[in-house]
Amino acid sequence: xxxxxxxxxxxxxxxxxxxxxxxxxxxxxxxxxxxxxxxxxxxxxxxxxxxxxxxxxxxxxxxxxxxxxxxxxxxxxxxxxx
Numbered sequence: 001x002x003x004x005x006x007x008x009x010x011x012x013x014x015x016x017x018x019x020x021x022x023x024x025x026x027x028x029x030x031x032x033x034x035x036x037x038x039x040x041x042x043x044x045x046x047x048x049x050x051x052x053x054x055x056x057x058x059x060x061x062x063x064x065x066x067x068x069x070x071x072x073x074x075x076x077x078x079x080x081x082x
Contacts (some may be wrong), residue, residue, distance in 0.1 A: 002065040004057065004082075006039065007032065016040045019052060019071060021060045036060070039074055052078045 001024045008029060010016035017039040020032030037052035057080055061067075067075060072082040 002033065002060060002063065004036065004060060004065050004067040004071050006068070006070060014042060016042075019057075019074070021065055034060075050074055050078055052080070054078070054080055 003022050003024050004019065005022055006017040007020055007022075008015055009018055018032070018035050019037040019039060020035045022030065022032050026032075034056065036056050037050070039050050041049060043049045052075065057075065061080075061082060067082045075082045
């Protein structure tokens, strides 16, 4: 099963997150099948905090990928129904 979830990047106390499609058995910072965007909570502008490739997310959702709770809420903010 494929999951759409976050993987941590950045340095200590300044985390950034990549949104990616992962095999369900992959560890948190493991190799992604495909990176779909990023989330940076430290940006001041709400539009700069989240960047998502909407076509690819829709593709993975159509193939049965399950988003994590956090990613599902981020996708709703981006206008993608998960």
